[in-house]
Amino acid sequence: MEKQRRVIALGFFDGVHLGHGALLQAVKEAARWLEAVPCAFTFDRSPTAVITGRDVPLLSTVEDRILLMRQCYGIQEVVVAPFDTMQRMDWEDFVQKYLAEELGVVHVVAGHDFHFGYMGKGNPERLKVKCRELGLGCDIIQKVERDGITISSTYIRDLVAQGEMERAAEFLGHPHILTQPVGRGKGIGHSALGFPTVNLWIPDRVIVPAFGVYATRVWFDGQCRAAVTNVGVRPTVADNDGRVTVEGFILDFQGDLYSHPVRVEFFRRLRGERKFPDLEALAEEIRKDAERTREYFKGV
Numbered sequence: 001m002e003k004q005r006r007v008i009a010l011g012f013f014d015g016v017h018l019g020h021g022a023l024l025q026a027v028k029e030a031a032r033w034l035e036a037v038p039c040a041f042t043f044d045r046s047p048t049a050v051i052t053g054r055d056v057p058l059l060s061t062v063e064d065r066i067l068l069m070r071q072c073y074g075i076q077e078v079v080v081a082p083f084d085t086m087q088r089m090d091w092e093d094f095v096q097k098y099l100a101e102e103l104g105v106v107h108v109v110a111g112h113d114f115h116f117g118y119m120g121k122g123n124p125e126r127l128k129v130k131c132r133e134l135g136l137g138c139d140i141i142q143k144v145e146r147d148g149i150t151i152s153s154t155y156i157r158d159l160v161a162q163g164e165m166e167r168a169a170e171f172l173g174h175p176h177i178l179t180q181p182v183g184r185g186k187g188i189g190h191s192a193l194g195f196p197t198v199n200l201w202i203p204d205r206v207i208v209p210a211f212g213v214y215a216t217r218v219w220f221d222g223q224c225r226a227a228v229t230n231v232g233v234r235p236t237v238a239d240n241d242g243r244v245t246v247e248g249f250i251l252d253f254q255g256d257l258y259s260h261p262v263r264v265e266f267f268r269r270l271r272g273e274r275k276f277p278d279l280e281a282l283a284e285e286i287r288k289d290a291e292r293t294r295e296y297f298k299g300v
Helices: 018-034 047-052 062-073 083-088 091-102 124-134 153-161 165-172 279-298
Strands: 006-010 037-043 077-081 105-111 137-141 176-181 197-201 212-220 223-232 245-250 261-271
Touching: 006 018, 018 037, 018 062, 018 105, 018 137, 037 062, 047 083, 062 077, 062 176, 077 083, 091 105, 091 124, 105 124, 124 137, 153 165, 165 176, 165 261, 176 197, 197 261, 212 245, 212 279, 223 261, 223 279, 245 261, 245 279, 261 279
Parallel strands: 006 037, 006 105, 037 077, 105 137
Antiparallel strands: 176 261, 197 245, 212 223, 212 261, 223 245
């Protein structure tokens, strides 16, 4: 990595919510007056999942975290470090040898509860003292609240799992997103239902929103289209394999997007997933969902 002056935010940043945004905004401002590059540091895996051994679903993949930090907060570089390696590093070495010497960091921003280094011995107070010794700037950002609730990935995760996407967006500062390459489906959407679809698979360890139908926006090839997106196992399809899919019926679009990267933004859950008596009944309901989606985006 090219050695240059960097201002860096430290954290995992799952979902890149408004609490994270306070750190990233502080980085952007400090980088401007220090004439340095605004950066963020994150891990390849969930520290909580590794340390506790629990299955903690992620709000976003590494790629989506990077996208959101760049688009929402103007972060130019995102350093993705292996958690296993960082977990074994002495906390003082992390600050001096890794941040200051290897990355050229001149200013550090961290949250009030950030711990780092071997056995989590690094904490905000030690970070401030060490930065002062090294002549580095250091900002510690306190918790951010909304409606009396501390903004956290855990709280937002619960909202997404319940399908409360509008409430989740209030705490995220943006819609919940999923970006994946389009997979090959069974062709039922186009041939039997009359709607072109994009089929995405939810990666391992990434949260599955509540099963149901959502008003979404789909981004692909520089375009943005409204879509009716189903999350679930498609119970009406006779030969469904029980695998969870994200299937978007794109409005006012014809084309094959197989293997293209597509980003889905979830805005509102329109209804739960349910089994229809036949594909004709399902197609009729999708037409109603499409009208509900059009009406929704008229007011957005």
